[in-house]
Amino acid sequence: MDLDEVADRLYALPPPEFTAAREAEARAAKEAGDVPLARDIAKLRKPTVSAWAVNKIARRHPEDLAELLDVGERLRAAWQEQDADALAELTQRRGAVTGRLSRLIRQAGDLSPAAAAEVDQTLDAAVVDAGAAGQVRRGHLVKPLSYSGFAPAPILRERPTRRAKPTPEYEAAEAREREEAEARKAREREAAEAAHREWREALEAAQQEYDERAERVAELERKLTKARKKLDDARNRLEVARREERHARRRLDR
Structure with a gap:
């Protein structure tokens, strides 16, 4: 077994299965006595x-x-x-x-x-x-x-002079170049918009989760404050009871 063989297996897996499989492969290599391979496997990164x-x-x-x-x-x-x-x-x-x-x-x-x-x-x-x-x-x-x-794109021949009428070949090449540039720009814009939408949704979800957990923590802190007060009261009663029990025992022993 070598690193390429392991990587072939791991990178064929869906991302959610990658980490557990990588740990299993690293453990198997270590148990087989190949510690360097185990370390290399552990370094393999989970794919997007x-x-x-x-x-x-x-x-x-x-x-x-x-x-x-x-x-x-x-x-x-x-x-x-x-x-x-x-x-x-x-x-x-x-x-x-x-x-x-x-x-x-x-x-x-x-x-x-x-x-x-x-x-x-x-x-x-x-x-x-x-x-x-x-x-x-x-x-x-x-x-x-x-x-x-x-990026490689159709090469335009020397642009015709202002008086000369552009050739069909030139116009076609120029049109293809414009289309490619527009297509690349559109893909980049689409990727940026999609990434922004996903992160905006992630931000909203993270904010909602944070607000809910913060409120829960605040509620727990309020309950903890009350519980500590009750604990202090119970401790005081316990000390009083212990003191009075000792006094009562001493009187009984006289």
């Missing part, structure tokens, strides 16, 4: 829901994922070669494959809007960044990925 969803696709639909990553590799090569025609064609394929994968991921689990947006963000990162592609292919993600660099 969006990371788990992408990991699941890497296992259940490797062909679809491989197709997307192949498109990404070819897109990066076309960008390096400044091949506008290849970029335009591959960009269309990228949209189709990404859409299909996103649907598969959503069908495989009940994702919140924020988690679904993080899935799309991770797939976009895997397309434009070779390092991200390797992480997604491996299936051991613990958090969503993002890419802040320049």
